[in-house]
Amino acid sequence: MKKLVKQERVxxxxxxxxxxxxxxxxxxVVAAYPITPQTIIVEKFGEYVAxxxxxxxxxxxxxxxxxxxxxxxxxxxxxxxxxATASAGLALMHEMLFxxxxxxxxxxxxxxxxxxxxPLNIHGDHSDSIAQRDSGWIQLYVENAQEAYDSxxxxxxxxxxxxxxxxxMVGLDGFTVSHTLENVETLPDEVTKxxxxxxxxxxxxxxxxxxxxxxxxxxxxxxxxxMALPNYYFEFKxxxxxxxxxxxxxxxxxxxxxxELTGRKYGDGLxxxxxxxxxxxxxxxxxxxxxxxxxxxxxxRQEGIKAGLLRxxxxxxxxxxxxxxxxxxxxxxxxxxxxxSFGGNGGAxxxxxxxxxxxxxxxxxxxxxxxxxxxxxxxxxxxRGIYQDLLQIVNKGVQNPIQYLGLRE
Amino acid sequence: MxxxxxxxKEIAPAGVCSKSSKLFLTxxxxxxxxxxxxxxxxxxxxxxxxxxxxxxxWHPEKGDIEFALSFCKGCGICANECPxxxxxxxxxxx
Numbered sequence: 351m352k353k354l355v356k357q358e359r360v361x362x363x364x365x366x367x368x369x370x371x372x373x374x375x376x377x378x379v380v381a382a383y384p385i386t387p388q389t390i391i392v393e394k395f396g397e398y399v400a401x402x403x404x405x406x407x408x409x410x411x412x413x414x415x416x417x418x419x420x421x422x423x424x425x426x427x428x429x430x431x432x433x434a435t436a437s438a439g440l441a442l443m444h445e446m447l448f449x450x451x452x453x454x455x456x457x458x459x460x461x462x463x464x465x466x467x468x469p470l471n472i473h474g475d476h477s478d479s480i481a482q483r484d485s486g487w488i489q490l491y492v493e494n495a496q497e498a499y500d501s502x503x504x505x506x507x508x509x510x511x512x513x514x515x516x517x518x519m520v521g522l523d524g525f526t527v528s529h530t531l532e533n534v535e536t537l538p539d540e541v542t543k544x545x546x547x548x549x550x551x552x553x554x555x556x557x558x559x560x561x562x563x564x565x566x567x568x569x570x571x572x573x574x575x576x577m578a579l580p581n582y583y584f585e586f587k588x589x590x591x592x593x594x595x596x597x598x599x600x601x602x603x604x605x606x607x608x609x610e611l612t613g614r615k616y617g618d619g620l621x622x623x624x625x626x627x628x629x630x631x632x633x634x635x636x637x638x639x640x641x642x643x644x645x646x647x648x649x650x651r652q653e654g655i656k657a658g659l660l661r662x663x664x665x666x667x668x669x670x671x672x673x674x675x676x677x678x679x680x681x682x683x684x685x686x687x688x689x690x691s692f693g694g695n696g697g698a699x700x701x702x703x704x705x706x707x708x709x710x711x712x713x714x715x716x717x718x719x720x721x722x723x724x725x726x727x728x729x730x731x732x733x734r735g736i737y738q739d740l741l742q743i744v745n746k747g748v749q750n751p752i753q754y755l756g757l758r759e
Numbered sequence: 760m761x762x763x764x765x766x767x768k769e770i771a772p773a774g775v776c777s778k779s780s781k782l783f784l785t786x787x788x789x790x791x792x793x794x795x796x797x798x799x800x801x802x803x804x805x806x807x808x809x810x811x812x813x814x815x816x817w818h819p820e821k822g823d824i825e826f827a828l829s830f831c832k833g834c835g836i837c838a839n840e841c842p843x844x845x846x847x848x849x850x851x852x853x
Contacts, residue, residue: 454773515772554771557779564775573776585767586774592767 354613357535364492364527365390367499367534368434368460368520373398374542375506378429381409381420385439386472387524388462392434414439418446418457425455426574428565430506430549433457436524437464440478444485450517451486451590453575454564456509456549457517459487460502463637463688464524465724473725474524476637476688480665480698486590488518488597489666491636493616495532498522500614503537506546507604513596515552515564523638525725537612545611594667601664620669622661623676625651629658631740632677634703635686636662639721639728646734657737662699670706677703678710682740686755688722696720696752715743721755732756785812789833791848793826799845800824806837806846 362370369391372380380399382392399408407424411417414435425431435443440461450457461479465471479489488508492498501520509518522528537545551563554572562570578586598620605619616622624644626632633643640661650657660676662669677683685704687697694701700718707716719736721728732755739753771777807815807824814831817824838846 452773554775555777556771557776559777564772574773576774576776578774581764582770582774585765585770586772588767589770589772593772 355537355541355611357537357612359533360536361531362495362499362534363390363529363531364495364498364522365462365529366394367495367532368502368522369394369398370534370536371499371502371542372432373404374537374539375432375503375546376430376543376548377404377406377432377506379407379409379421379424379431380433381411381417381424381431382433383411383414383417383435383439385414385436387464387474387528388434388436388439388460390528391460391462414442415446418443418450418459421457421459422446422450422453422455425450425457426453426566428549428551428563428567430510431455431457432459434460434462436462437466437472437478440482441466444482447482447485447487447517449575452586454515454590454593455517456506456515458502458505458509459517459519460498461519461521462524462528463491463521471724472524474526474528474688475723475725476521477690477723479519479521480689482519483666483698486516486594487666488514488516488594488601488664489521490518490664491521491662492527493638493640493661495522495527495530496534496614497616498527499534499536500608500612500616503542503546504601504604504608506549508597508600510549511596511600512550512552514593514600516590516593516597521637526638535612535614541611545608597667598664598669616663617661618672620662620664621672621676622663624659624661626658626660626676626680628656630656630681631683631737631744632658632660632680633684633686633733633736633740634660634662634673634677634699636665636699637688639686639688639733642728642730642733646730646737649734650737655737655741665699665702668702668706673703673706674710677707677714678712680714682715682717682743683707684736684740685716685718686736687718687720690720690723715748717743717748717751717753719753719755726756728756784829786814786827786829786831789831789851791833791835792828792851793831793833793835793837793846794849795824795826796845796847799843801843801845803842805840805842809836809840811836
């Protein structure tokens with residue numbers, strides 16, 4: 351085994367950890383607009399620019415729509431590009447999200463997950479990025495500040511891979527991760543720079559019948575994202591779906607390589623299983639709630655209850671095989687949704703996990719717990735109650751598949 | 760779709776055009792077409808600059824301009840901008 355690289359432990363919030371990862375990742379352009387709880391990322395990176403610690407072109411735009419338009423444009427010239435947003439900012443980017451993925455621009459964006467108005471709320475839930483699940487962006491959700499740092503570094507490698515060439519969102523829970531100080535192991539600058547490498551560009555055939563690098567370049571003109579009518583549009587969309595499938599293996603490979611360097615890995619890169627091997631009941635969640643859930647699982651295990659946890663690190667592309675393998679031998683599964691599809695019979699994570707398990711041999715019971723909307727805390731005691739419900743379900747079946755955790759009646 | 764068009768595995772990503780827009784004749788979209796009165800035209804080239812489709816060409820060897828009607832969409836910007844009112848828009852079918 352390769353010797354692990356020497357790392358320095360620094361106290362940082364999730365936002366600061368992301369700014370630091372971007373600083374180290376040889377990023378050419380950052381275009382962003384500040385919004386709570388993402389603001390610290392932009393502020394901190396602005397300090398690096400002002401202090402001359404980075405050579406990055408820093409563009410302060412007048413809105414998030416412009417921030418992503420600028421990021422896409424920069425990326426189209428071959429530049430490595432980063433931006434960050436949250437909540438209403440991500441909603442304002444909605445149109446440009448599709449343009450960016452359609453132009454196959456590997457922009458990396460941190461999303462400090464926050465509730466959407468109205469009523470106005472600045473706290474953490476997943477409504478903002480889950481609502482963008484079909485925008486063609488890869489979506490990673492991190493558990494803590496360490497993973498936020500690691501994932502942003504990995505994100506450039508994933509997004510820029512020739513088989514992928516897709517933009518990527520790294521979601522971190524607003525305030526819970528974005529604003530909480532943690533010990534973060536950081537890599538030396540030169541090690542990070544070597545790991546992310548230089549952005550390479552595949553060759554494409556242009557209208558001049560020349561094979562040239564995929565970038566906007568006056569010497570080799572090309573048109574990206576022009577009009578494609580019914581005779582071509584569908585083919586371009588199919589390519590994006592294939593790129594998403596390719597991303598599954600790339601995310602795993604990058605996770606493995608990063609582990610060799612740092613000693614840290616996040617499951618297989620796609621999903622993280624926790625005490626699931628012989629579990630009879632299991633919960634599925636994304637984001638920081640997994641930290642609390644692991645403590646709850648440990649307590650239950652001490653009491654002889656065979657509980658486990660599956661954390662989806664990647665929501666797009668959906669790790670179908672991994673979810674099925676992890677859960678198909680469990681008797682009952684509770685899915686936690688920190689967003690709600692109004693009138694949609696539960697939340698998006700529930701829909702997708704249940705969809706995957708439809709093809710399993712022994713279909714386990716699957717129920718949904720919508721929780722934490724608008725940043726409402728979910729205590730270990732409440733989360734423990736989910737597993738207690740599952741024990742009942744194993745014996746008596748499902749009474750009510752959709753539950754609201756921590757809601758006043 | 761028709762078999763002479765490439766499949767999704769063959770085309771460049773991001774809609775990068777592998778064919779020139781010169782092959783895509785957009786002139787048949789128009790309802791109105793520009794008619795130039797040569798007596799009024801001073802060949803100031805204002806219309807060449809303003810045409811959003813690059814469908815008015817300047818030919819230095821002839822010392823004159825020419826409308827590429829296969830690409831002109833009939834928007835009428837040239838007629839509107841012409842300082843000597845040398846261009847009028849006529850219904851194409853007339």
